[in-house]
Amino acid sequence: MDLASIMYLAVTFGLFVIFALIVGNTYKRKNKQKKEAPKYRMMDDD
Amino acid sequence: MGKPQYHTDIVKSFVNWSLVWGVVAVLVGVIVSFQMINPDLNYPPYFTFGRLRPIHTNAGIYGWGVGTIFAMFIYMVQRLCKTPLWSLGLARFQLWLFNATIIAAAVTLLLGYNTTLEYHEMEWPIDLMIVVLWVVFSINIIMTIIKRKEEQMYISLWYMMAALIGVAILFTVNALAVPVSAFKSYSIFAGTNSANVQWWFGHNAVAMALTAPPLAMFYYFLPKSTGVPIYSHRLSIIAFWSLIFMYLWTGAHHLLWTPIPDWIQTLAMAFSIMLIAPSWGSVINGYMSMKGQWHQMRDNYLVKFLILGITFYGLQTLQGPMQAIRTFSAFIHYTDWVPGHIHMGTMGWVSLVSVAGIYFLLPRIYGREVYSIPLANLHFWLVVIGQLIWSTSMWISGILQAGMWNAMNADGSLTYTFTETMVEMYPYWWIRAIGGVIYLIGILVFIYNVYMTVQKGKEPAPKLLEVEGRA
Structure with missing residues (x-):
């Protein structure tokens, strides 16, 4: 495996880790209210 | 604290001009569909299929689609930010540049100046105009978001930012070219690299111009x-990020069975299949939002447009990944099936959601109730029936075409000549053209309704402004 392939895999894995962190943070139980708040706020009268 | 004074006149202008270009796009589409049935309708050199077809696609994507994006964003x-637009002057400049660019594109395409890159046919001077246009628009929207009074961003803002950044990167990279004269340039990419970059742009233009912005609208207007x-x-956030992570890898599924490296084709195929998940994350979110509200499909015409729109998005994002599988692609690629697919997305998903947005906006930007809800319902049925006739005829003819192309005799020779396969397409091209005419009539009903709303619509009751659309 050459350096380019290793870099390619590293970037892909890095993106996966970032995505996993976003999922973890979004669905963390204590964040539920905070993460759902915008859907109620946007309903305010324009 | 008083309500901020939002700018609405500029929204009106973008809505009006996007409607103009939308009519042009559909009208030219109908003309080219009849040119395919009757070649005598080609009047060289200007009014030929080869010159009118890119005008149809560019007026549709950049005139109607992007014009609506400007208005809605x-x-x-x-x-969503509870603050006025950062710069009204910049938006006014953007409006003029937008129309100048569309006119310049239409004129140069009619004259035969064409890069031959699909959905990126305009030559380098117009590319420069588009880049300035998009940068001006992006600065205005992003600065408004930075100045926002809301701490947390609603999902529509995320999709809007993705579209702004995505289109900027895709368009700029694919536009890299060496000009050799005022209206001729050569791409800096060559061979398989050129094809790969072109379809990285081509497919992701669908993602960033025809998926992310309509999703922003859907999440706002539903x-x-x-x-x-x-x-x-939370589901909308996960669907957003997974869509962003996956979409940009899929463009090479347009190049299956071509000389580009095999691993790129496989990667594009795999990511295309995975893309079902984020797409359906939004579809399911839309359907679940209707829990206890399905009766509104009967008595709220806006909901009809939006739910049928997201349904076509769901079907589109199942059909698309299936087409990205090597074996299926080998059968249907280059056939009429493909325009059937893309028109379900443009006439179904994108246009239905955009139209719902415009109907929603009318009372708010013109201060008048929509002139006729029965006409809005007629518009709905005409465009849905027109689109279904259009796409279904192409799926059937695509399968027939593929079957005939692949048919072989016992000695390995082809059963049908290419001309024989063409002759078999004529009945389906007639059906398609009729579907297009029905769709065009639907659009004209819509334009009439908008015009009459502006001219004769009643002043809206305050209650109606809260939840618009109930019949």
């Missing part, structure tokens, strides 16, 4: 129309 960003918040904001 400017309307939504102010309300709850505003039903009066009920979306089912899950």
Whole structure:
């Protein structure tokens, strides 16, 4: 495996880790209210 | 604290001009569909299929699609950020540049100046105009978001930002070219690299111009129309990020069975299949948001447009990944099946959601109720029936075409000549053209309704402004 392939895999894995962190943070139980708040706020009268 | 003073005149202007270009796009589409049936309708050199077809696609994507994006983004960003647009002057400049660019594109394409890159046919001077246009628009929207009074961003803002950044990167990279004269340039990419970059742009233009912005609109206008918040904001965030991570890898599925490296084709195929998940994350979120509200499909015309729109999005994002599988692609690629697919997305998903947005906006930007809800319902049925006739005829003819192309005799020779396969297409091309005419009539009903709303619509009752669209 050459350096380019290793870099390619590293970037892909890095993106996966970032995505996993976003999922973890979004669905963390204590964040539920905070993460759902915008859907109620946007309903305010324009 | 008083309500901020939002800018609405500029939204009106973008809505009006996007409607003009939308009519042009559909009208030219109908003309080219008849040119395919009757070649005598080609009048060289200007009014030929080869010159009119890119005008149809560019007027549709950049005139109608992007024009509506400009209107909706400017309307939504102010309300979601609870702050006026950062610069009205910049938006006015953007309006003029937008129309100048579309006119310049139409004229040069008619004259035969064409890069031959699909959906990127305009030559380098017009590319420069588009880049300036998009940068001006992006600065205005992003600065408004930075100045926002809301701490947390609603999902529509995320999709808007993705579209701004995505289109900027895709368009600029694919536009890299060496000019050799005022209206001729050569791409800096060559051979398989050129094909790969072109379809990285081509497919992701669908993602960033025809998927992310309509999703931003859908997430905004569905709850505003039903009066009920979306089912899950967290699901929308996960669907957003997974779409962003996956979409940009899929462009090479347009190049299956070509000389580009095999691993790129496989990667594109795999990511295309995975893309079903984020797409359906939004579809399910839309359907779940209707829990207890399905009766509104009967009595709220806006909901009909939006739910049928997201349904076509769901079907589109199942059909697309299937087409990205090597074996299926080998059968249907280059056949009429493919325009059937893309028109379900443009005439179904993108246009239905955009139209719902415009109907929603009318009372708010013109201060008048929509002139006729029965006409809006007629418009709905005409465009849905027209689109279904259009796409279904192409799927059937595509399968027939593929079957005939692949048919072989016992000695390995082809059963049918290419001309024989063409002759078999004529009945389906007639059906397609009729579907297009029905769709065009639907659009004209819509334009009439908008015009009459502006001229004769009643002043809206305050209650109606809260939840618009109930019949």
